[in-house]
Amino acid sequence: MKVAPVAGSLLMAALLTACQSDQKKDDMIHLITLDPGHFHAALVQKTMFDGVDSTVHVYAPDGPDVQLHLDKIKGYNARPEDPTHWHEDVYLGTDFLDKMLTDKAGNVVVMAGNNRLKTDYIQKTVGAGFNVLADKPMVISAANFDQLKEAFATAEKNKVLLYDIMTERYEISTMLQRAFSQQADLFGTLEKGTPENPAVTKESVHHFYKNVSGSILTRPSWFMDVAQQGEGIVDVTTHLVDLVQWECFPEQTIDYQKDISLTSARRWTTDMTLSQFKAITKQDAFPDYLKKDVVKDSVLKVYSNGEINYQLRGVHAKVSVIWKYKAPEGTGDTHYSIMRGTKANLIIRQGAEQQYKPTLYIEAVDKNTDLEAALKTVLPNIQKEFPGVEVKKIAKGWEVVIPEKYKEGHEAHFGRVAQKYLDYLKAGALPAWEVPNMISKYYTTTQALELAKKSKSELATK
Template identity: 55%
Template sequence: MKVKTKCITIVMPLLFLCVSCAEVKKEESTEVAIEKVKLMTLDPGHFHAALVQKAMYPQVDSTIFVFAPKGAEVDDFLTKIKQYNSRVENSTAWEVKTYLGDDYLNKMTSEKPGNVMVVAGKNSKKIDYVLAAVKAGLNVYADKPLVINPEGFEKLKEAFIIAEENGVMIYDIMTERFESTTMMQKQFSLLPNVFGELIDGTPEEPAISKESVHHFFKYVSGKPLIRPSWFFDVNEEGEGIVDVTTHLVDLVQWEAFPNQIIDSSQVEMVSARRWPTVLSLEEFQNVTGSDTYPEYLEKDIAEDGLNVYCNGEMTYKINGKFAKVSVIWNYKAPEGTGDTHYSVMRGSKSNLIIKQGEEENYKPVLYVESKLGADFEKSLNLAIENEIAEQFLGTTVEKVEDGKWKIVIPEKFKIGHESHFGQVTENYLKYLASGELPTWEVPNMITKYYTTIAAYKKAKEN
């Protein structure tokens, strides 16, 4: 998809400049400044909005525009930007111009002081923001998920059509593609001598499985995260099966079928289920700072506490392979731990497994389990020395037991979740500069959300 957008500052020589039709062309050099990317943050209700600005980028203007209703959420966003600007190391220099009012969306789309809308907040409103932006000829850079229900998915398909017509880009922030063990897992899966081919799998033992465990109480940028009360309303945030699973479904497509267009007709939902995490009033208070449950959460309050349907699991076939995705939310992680990730890709020659438990000190570690004989270790070492070293220089392999090895990735590649937002943003800026996304990105985004919505509908049937 070609995108007509002015993205970066470019200085280029013009060998011939015609000053007027009457003048003779003469050779000279001049500078033509093309407008930088200018970010407009709309209604920031999630801390991910601020993480986009935790770093600065040469292609991006230092002035950012904020359009939002008045309230604690935009105040929190502005506070984080001030913290980034004032920190001792790697401080930023953002100049913030803020408009606060109920007509914030119309104000942004009518005035358009920037060319890229950044949005991370209430998921219920996100697709309407996206539609309004592309209709106004603005590029979209959005936190996941773009949609949380079937009605939203229909709007998303419409938004992609309008974006194509208006020459603008819709892109969701897939940070997990930049996590080092996930990148390594994908790279190994592309090596026939080590991985072989992805097996078809079964519903009981899928070809590829991913599980993500998250926690309501956590620290962000070194401070306890205060979540808005609406975060616990599935009508606003979405159920877990359409929220965090977006990352996992994306990784299934990205790892198992790299650079391939996957159509929604290639997805068959086999089973899906949902269940709640129960929060006491005290736990709710600790996370939100609110004294009581707001009225809109009364529908979810039972004798045992607030029932939040944030957990979900789906098993499906994609391009002939069985896949399983699950997400679990707990109140708080044990001391010294945090959000965790488990993933396995089953190949004809080996399994590639990411674990993040106590044995790994709650840090993600990639293991390779062989299905072959003694010659496998030689193939594994050759892969480390050659293909793996090209992207992850200094990586080594450590034998754990017969037929199982741990991949030791240098610490410099383990930059953490918050820093992945900068990596995704830099990648997005490259797409803006080139004027197009990879051919598979848009159709696969549509298929990704088709999958999560299909799981949502299946789970609601039970």
Template identity: 55%
Template sequence: MYKYLILALLGFHSISAQNTPKKKANNQKTDLKIVTLDPGHFHAALVQKTDLKGVSPEVYVYAPKGAELEQHLARINAYNSRSENPTHWHENVYEGLDYFEKMISEKKGDVVVMSGNNAKKTASILATVKAGMNVLADKPMCIDAKGYEQLKEAFKVAKQNNVLLYDIMTERSEITTVLQKELSQMPEIFGKLQEGTLEKPAIVKESVHHFYKFVSGAPLIRPSWFMDTKQQGEGIVDVTTHLVDLVQWAAFPETALQIQDAKLLKAKRWATNMTLDQFSTITGEKAFPAYMKNNLSDPNTLQIFANGEIDYTLKGHHAKVRVIWNYSTDKGGDTHYSIIRGTKSEIEITQTDALPQLSINSKNLSEADVKKAIETLSKTYEGLGYTKTESGYLINIPAKFRTGHESHFGEVMERFLHYYDANKLPAWEVPNMLLKYYITTQALELAKK
């Protein structure tokens, strides 16, 4: 796939905590092996934050030599070395400029995890499924209209070759999002989904993120290309992938949606300014790379089109998704807001600097109906409760369900492993992935007009 003038064939080496493989986790199977391709994003490591039942501790990593690979291996080593619940991964690493060709020719594993530079991700996905290998890809799987066409082809090829192609949708594991979906499917509590309007959509989802933050207890070092939207993708096609996915997943669960079910209404994009000092803090680089020269508003300020907003309808219901990227925050971390409006109530997620909170907003619901609904949900989510408020009811969620964003990657892996064992995805997943990326890439085109 990739052509190089010089090949640095450095061969395989292996690492684990203190360079010594640890004892396998209890009851761990070894029938599935993970391949990690060019792990330029920290999400690649989070997939391995816990041991996974049914997954071999032997992992094969293919990447060019450099800081991104070193940071990835350091994260895995930290998981292996921690005192509480250490993992048992053994990383077999191939370093070389021909890393992609080497991965394809050797086929050491069963599932290829891709989380890195998005400019080449879609082409890598297509080439990998053509080679008959399963792919679990971090979002976004494509960042523009051209990439979307490649992605459509990749899904066709994956089906022909009987392999799975799936993206990592961690937000489906967030407990407030899960319960919001559950409550919105209870007619006695929610009624029916409103049609909404452009000014007051039936569904709103917004997330706020930060370039400078902590991951696994340490300040996150980001690669320079992460701030280049030609490589990472603009905000409107990146994080909004999660938000569009949640709209479909919550409003029309287990329903195969088609392109004609969505209608784009408005889209806009805007930049976050980052100073050279800020850029240096999170990358370690002393200057902006030459490939960013067209993104500079002045010699010391980088403009990053990381923010975006999309207004559209889905099966006639108005939806709005919005993503914002700030440099950093003094309070908490990334935040999420969402509201789903029904004919009987609104189910709302709010978050400031603490944990997200879930509320049922309605002054007309009977407490008996709310109590019954919570008791029903408690059969699955033991310990769930509620508190009556001026606007309705605050849902009390036990701490054991507050697993956190980093833990959600393991939960996604567990779902994927279930699909892998069955050798198929749910019938609605592929058409909904195609619709999701159609919405985001077409919104980018609209926002640029």
């Protein structure tokens, strides 16, 4: 059959347009949410993103966890100010993982939920050729550490990106602590420290009873089961260990076999009454899997607290996390951090004096040090990256004055991480240091848990 010249031209144009349309569609990011059980899964969708399809495919077992997730997304869609317009295409069934792997309805899988099977989910998902954005922790036991390493190797082989959600890198006082530590005229060089007086200390306090997106958070019962959520020493400390690496050795590759040496570690419980448990889970009784942790008088003991003392390239660091049930009225989660330099210390405090808002201070190591002169030298360098940042003299040194525009809440940081991940997807690669540093981070936390358990066992036998 012959095609008239004009008709042929129109046909070619139509085919070209169709191909361009398909290519444009292929360039889109199509999100999948797998078994959402933690509110962090919803926070990834608190904002919309350019180049991301508004339809999100959800695969999960039927139950309250996925419903709480979907309710949060509905809330973002219905809010009066800057509403989102996500459409959740939901599959519920016991075969949700196999169904997701077979359907291939998207190209980026978001994981935030029960951590017991997360490492297995990650390995199977990257093995099937999906990109993965996973909430921390990616692994909660030393037994599964090698499996996570294999998942990273598989991701590289399949040319997909496996990345975890490190929101604390986007907290402005932490960003500035890192930036000031790179100014040798002010900070000097990072001290080596000792186990008794580490060069870097990071401490965070969290609460089970919590307000998220304007309402009291309902936590799944398994959140209090360390076999499913993970102990505190391998959960929240993931952020702290990440920040030690990120601040002390920015954009440098950490080799866990050469650069990390554990000194000591410990773990302890937070006690929770049945009435407190009911208030945050909406459940009338402890489930059977928690009864192993319940002592007389119906008190649940949760190993949510932990401390790690270790060396990173010879620098002594200490990280610790504490979980309390509920913060006093008007307060919330808090963070304390110090980096000790040869000339000055950089300290983040977030107590009553700071109205529970993180505040960065610069204090001289030697009282004869002229910090004012040093600040005049380095402040223009800081202001190039953070316009508007100033300093003011106080009794003990200097306070960094941060413009309100930088003071985003924790929930907004999930959008920052997601956008950074989208940028990496567009570039086709993570920075060279990210994968080895993620592996090093999880080596530190999982080995610390083993050390803490061993230390407690040894104490019990003495």
